[in-house]
Amino acid sequence: MRELTFLLRKEFLQIFRNKLILRMIFALPLIQLILLPYAATYEIKNITLSIVDNDHSEQSRRLINKFTSSGYFRLTDNSATYNQALDKVEKDEADLIVVIPQEFERDLIRQSESTIMIAANAISGQTAGLAVAYSNSIIKDFNNEIRTEWLPQSRFNTIPVIEITNSNWFNTQMNYKDFIVPGVLALLVTLVGYLMSALNIVKEKEVGTIEQLNVSPIKKYQFVLSKLIPFWVLGLAVMTIGFIMSFVVYGIYPEGHFWVGYLFAGVYLIALLGFGLLTSIFAETQQQAMFIAYFFMLVFILLGGLFSPTENMPDWARYLTYINPVSYLIEVMRMLVLKGSSFWDLRLHFLVVTGFAIFFNGLAIYKYKKTN
Amino acid sequence: MNKEIVIKTDKLTKRFGDFIAVNEISFEVYKGEIFGFLGANGAGKTTAMKMLIGISKPSSGNAAIAGYDVYKQTELIKRNIGYMSQKFSLYEDLTIKENIQLFGGIYGLSDDQIKTKGESLIEKLGLQDEADKLVVSLPLGWKQKLAFSIAILHQPKIVFLDEPTGGVDPITRRQFWDMIYEAADNGITVFVTTHYMDEAEYCHRVSIMVDGVIQALDSPEGLKMRYNAQSMEEVFLMLARGAKRSD
Amino acid sequence: MKQLLIFIRKEFRHILRDYRSMLVLLGLPIVQLLIFGFAITNETRNSSIAILDNAKDETTQKIITKFENSRYFDIDRTLTTNEQIEAAFKSGKIKLAIVFQSNFQNELAHANKAQIQLIADATDPNQATTLVNYASSIIMDYQNELNETNKLPYTIKTETRMLYNPQLKGAYTSVPGVMGMILLLISAMMTSIAIVKEKELGTMEILLVSPMKPWLVILSKAIPYFIISLINVATILILSVFILGLPIQGSLTLLILATVIYIFCALSLGLLISTITETQQEAMLISLLGLMMPVVMLSGYAFPIANMPFVLQALSNVVPAKWYIVIVKGIMIKGIGISQIWKELLILLVMTVLFLTISIKRFKIRL
Numbered sequence: 001m002r003e004l005t006f007l008l009r010k011e012f013l014q015i016f017r018n019k020l021i022l023r024m025i026f027a028l029p030l031i032q033l034i035l036l037p038y039a040a041t042y043e044i045k046n047i048t049l050s051i052v053d054n055d056h057s058e059q060s061r062r063l064i065n066k067f068t069s070s071g072y073f074r075l076t077d078n079s080a081t082y083n084q085a086l087d088k089v090e091k092d093e094a095d096l097i098v099v100i101p102q103e104f105e106r107d108l109i110r111q112s113e114s115t116i117m118i119a120a121n122a123i124s125g126q127t128a129g130l131a132v133a134y135s136n137s138i139i140k141d142f143n144n145e146i147r148t149e150w151l152p153q154s155r156f157n158t159i160p161v162i163e164i165t166n167s168n169w170f171n172t173q174m175n176y177k178d179f180i181v182p183g184v185l186a187l188l189v190t191l192v193g194y195l196m197s198a199l200n201i202v203k204e205k206e207v208g209t210i211e212q213l214n215v216s217p218i219k220k221y222q223f224v225l226s227k228l229i230p231f232w233v234l235g236l237a238v239m240t241i242g243f244i245m246s247f248v249v250y251g252i253y254p255e256g257h258f259w260v261g262y263l264f265a266g267v268y269l270i271a272l273l274g275f276g277l278l279t280s281i282f283a284e285t286q287q288q289a290m291f292i293a294y295f296f297m298l299v300f301i302l303l304g305g306l307f308s309p310t311e312n313m314p315d316w317a318r319y320l321t322y323i324n325p326v327s328y329l330i331e332v333m334r335m336l337v338l339k340g341s342s343f344w345d346l347r348l349h350f351l352v353v354t355g356f357a358i359f360f361n362g363l364a365i366y367k368y369k370k371t372n
Numbered sequence: 373m374n375k376e377i378v379i380k381t382d383k384l385t386k387r388f389g390d391f392i393a394v395n396e397i398s399f400e401v402y403k404g405e406i407f408g409f410l411g412a413n414g415a416g417k418t419t420a421m422k423m424l425i426g427i428s429k430p431s432s433g434n435a436a437i438a439g440y441d442v443y444k445q446t447e448l449i450k451r452n453i454g455y456m457s458q459k460f461s462l463y464e465d466l467t468i469k470e471n472i473q474l475f476g477g478i479y480g481l482s483d484d485q486i487k488t489k490g491e492s493l494i495e496k497l498g499l500q501d502e503a504d505k506l507v508v509s510l511p512l513g514w515k516q517k518l519a520f521s522i523a524i525l526h527q528p529k530i531v532f533l534d535e536p537t538g539g540v541d542p543i544t545r546r547q548f549w550d551m552i553y554e555a556a557d558n559g560i561t562v563f564v565t566t567h568y569m570d571e572a573e574y575c576h577r578v579s580i581m582v583d584g585v586i587q588a589l590d591s592p593e594g595l596k597m598r599y600n601a602q603s604m605e606e607v608f609l610m611l612a613r614g615a616k617r618s619d
Numbered sequence: 620m621k622q623l624l625i626f627i628r629k630e631f632r633h634i635l636r637d638y639r640s641m642l643v644l645l646g647l648p649i650v651q652l653l654i655f656g657f658a659i660t661n662e663t664r665n666s667s668i669a670i671l672d673n674a675k676d677e678t679t680q681k682i683i684t685k686f687e688n689s690r691y692f693d694i695d696r697t698l699t700t701n702e703q704i705e706a707a708f709k710s711g712k713i714k715l716a717i718v719f720q721s722n723f724q725n726e727l728a729h730a731n732k733a734q735i736q737l738i739a740d741a742t743d744p745n746q747a748t749t750l751v752n753y754a755s756s757i758i759m760d761y762q763n764e765l766n767e768t769n770k771l772p773y774t775i776k777t778e779t780r781m782l783y784n785p786q787l788k789g790a791y792t793s794v795p796g797v798m799g800m801i802l803l804l805i806s807a808m809m810t811s812i813a814i815v816k817e818k819e820l821g822t823m824e825i826l827l828v829s830p831m832k833p834w835l836v837i838l839s840k841a842i843p844y845f846i847i848s849l850i851n852v853a854t855i856l857i858l859s860v861f862i863l864g865l866p867i868q869g870s871l872t873l874l875i876l877a878t879v880i881y882i883f884c885a886l887s888l889g890l891l892i893s894t895i896t897e898t899q900q901e902a903m904l905i906s907l908l909g910l911m912m913p914v915v916m917l918s919g920y921a922f923p924i925a926n927m928p929f930v931l932q933a934l935s936n937v938v939p940a941k942w943y944i945v946i947v948k949g950i951m952i953k954g955i956g957i958s959q960i961w962k963e964l965l966i967l968l969v970m971t972v973l974f975l976t977i978s979i980k981r982f983k984i985r986l
């Protein structure tokens with residue numbers, strides 16, 4: 001134990017002496033928490049809209065009005081033909097084209113039916129999907145409006161109607177930032193913890209100081225612990241900064257108990273740091289460690305459900321998310337912050353992450369050889 | 373001289389695949405001796421030394437360091453030796469005092485011991501004004517002397533020095549050797565590899581390794597006499613000329 | 620020339636010897652493309668839902684069967700009380716709860732009106748919107764079947780076209796993005812680290828006192844990464860055409876030309892970074908914070924720029940990857956020609972010249 005305290009003192013001294021690392025620890029949360037929620041928004045607004053109105057009737061103007069006043073669309077173009085509008089899409093000046101046919105109003109009244117064409121730039125499937133969904137609901141609303149105006153009340157009541165009411169729980173304002181911020185917080189803790197632990201041992205290898213430790217009588221577990229504990233403390237410190245920032249900047253305060261969050265992050269960090277140490281033991285130079293870390297970070301984050309829901313993934317990818325530690329932290333952060341889930345609600349998550357912690361650290365201690 | 377044996381190797385060998393880096397070397401080193409371990413680059417010195425200090429497992433053969441077996445008792449060996457590597461191995465981003473505390477602590481010295489020994493070490497090296505400065509700011513010669521002092525801070529039975537004076541000026545080298553003699557007088561056995569043949573003259577006994585094999589082992593005087601040479605350099609060139617491998 | 624070749628060979632040896640990094644460099648784009656191409660989709664499927672059926676009659680059973688048969692939903696659990704809804708949300712992966720009013724069938728038959736409540740887990744607002752839409756349309760379908768004989772008048776139908784990417788494949792946005800990112804990673808980050816590493820280890824001085832001209836030293840460091848970048852471009856294009864089924868609508872020559880310009884831009888950026896940093900760690904962190912994050916966040920690769928606040932939109936203009944991604948999207952997917960992308964190409968060229976000028980100036984000062 002006494003040896004460990006000396007090693008720990010050394011690690012902390014080194015961390016706090018490295019201005020670059022300190023700057024990273026404080027700059028990263030600031031930049032990410034301030035920029036990312038604004039940049040990483042799938043809250044789709046301001047979809048640029050090109051309208052081809054071939055009817056120029058009262059009803060067509062009324063429909064256009066409904067589009068522009070919905071808050072989702074920004075009318076940037078009025079083209080005479082569909083092809084002209086297509087040209088605008090090609091130049092990225094419009095995302096969505098709405099074509100109102102000739103005789104739209106007359107057909108609607110006389111034939112009781114008319115068709116509107118919607119064309120979306122689907123290069124980004126997500127934007128296109130939502131843009132079409134918004135358009136459909138605007139048109140449906142419009143449709144209901146004219147029906148109530150034109151139909152006699154009695155006729156309406158003879159048809160059985162299923163009334164659908166809808167309520168949104170946990171994020172009643174449907175605020176996209178409330179969704180993204182806890183995820184970014186998880187990302188932050190992961191980035192700092194993993195990168196720093198991955199680069200640490202390999203640096204001692206590159207500089208040659210590790211040999212001096214290898215010939216000394218310190219035990220393997222003491223060495224591994226001396227590398228784990230400082231980054232564990234740092235990781236939790238970064239999380240604290242993150243919680244404070246998200247409260248100050250976004251007014252987000254967790255629904256659940258803080259201790260559940262810290263307990264989970266504590267276990268998670270042990271697992272993550274174990275993985276970082278493994279990376280560090282495996283790599284020979286800092287450059288290599290950086291690349292390996294970069295690779296895993298990217299895969300973990302892409303498959304972690306930060307931006308795209310994991311349940312939409314095909315089965316093989318969904319199974320991969322079960323062994324992806326990052327996806328657990330992202331999920332737990334969201335459940336804790338937005339839903340206020342309790343320890344008991346999260347017991348399975350705790351169990352899995354504890355398993356990760358034992359596995360990665362066991363492997364790291366086993367793989368770290370003082371002798372070769 | 374006291375003839376107590378502190379290092380004993382018997383046909384110690386290290387292979388990397390087909391390549392035999394160290395080929396059945398056998399020798400003994402006595403307590404309080406300054407033992408020079410010479411050889412050209414690539415002769416296998418560093419590999420042999422790594423087996424002796426317990427960070428590299430031998431392929432075959434036996435060795436006992438301070439009475440402990442290099443296969444089974446590496447952790448006990450580590451308690452009883454000091455080591456200073458070819459690469460400079462103090463933490464450059466820690467101060468002199470912090471390095472002393474760290475290595476003193478790792479080797480199990482008490483707080484009092486660290487304090488008194490550390491202070492006398494700093495005083496002896498004349499580093500009082502630099503004690504709270506980062507090691508990175510010290511000139512190379514001072515770093516080497518400091519590294520050596522820290523390597524023997526815990527009074528090891530044997531200290532292993534891997535080319536300790538590389539790149540320093542002749543005066544500092546001279547001072548460094550004074551420190552080595554002092555350590556040997558205090559009963560610490562010194563096992564040192566070096567390139568400098570004038571340094572070889574300072575050793576009590578030297579071995580010369582060529583292509584993984586010990587070609588000669590005797591006192592500098594004995595070797596010079598046997599090979600009818602004026603200096604160790606001549607002896608070395610005579611033996612090393614036959615070498616097949618180099619860096 | 621001969622000297623240059625010798626140096627390039629030296630650099631290649633350094634790079635090839637480090638097989639782990641090579642594996643990452645060459646494997647990363649492949650893995651990324653496969654993840655984007657196959658794992659990340661915008662298609663909703665198998666979302667877990669819970670059902671609270673307070674009526675348990677024939678009609679509600681029919682509607683539930685419709686949900687069971689839908690590929691969008693998996694009925695994860697059946698609830699019996701209102702209180703269970705919240706618990707189900709808090710512990711499980713339930714995204715939507717469907718609540719039928721009691722006496723559903725009777726109300727519908729006699730009062731012509733019955734209620735279904737959809738409760739969405741709005742943690743992810745977009746997903747909530749999408750799921751509620753799907754659920755509503757399933758219920759509407761059922762209602763329309765009921766009223767088949769009794770059709771509603773004044774119906775506005777819609778016909779939807781998904782331009783360029785009818786199947787809403789994720790690959791359409793990701794291929795240009797992956798190209799923009801990976802080329803920057805290799806050309807800028809690797810080059811800067813490679814140069815700074817020589818500075819850190821002191822070997823740069825040895826190179827600079829050799830009869831080689833300094834710019835040749837730098838060039839010899841850049842060329843291997845240039846070649847690796849081209850290999851990556853080839854892998855990405857081959858994969859995206861043959862495995863992801865992405866078209867190259869426009870001219871391949873133009874695409875390659877634009878890519879080469881972009882690689883030059885990235886290389887000069889790497890050079891610039893190497894002149895302002897002293898250690899590898901610094902170079903890595905600056906590359907990571909100063910290059911990778913802006914590329915991921917502000918290039919339009921992951922998130923649509925149009926939705927960002929004005930400040931970020933303005934900031935995105937100085938990110939070279941943004942312009943490159945516009946070009947690649949234009950050529951590959953829309954099939955447009957040089958007349959519509961010359962502006963973007965020019966911007967990249969100007970940026971390259973700017974980065975080069977600054978770094979040459981700084982380089983001279985240091986020597």
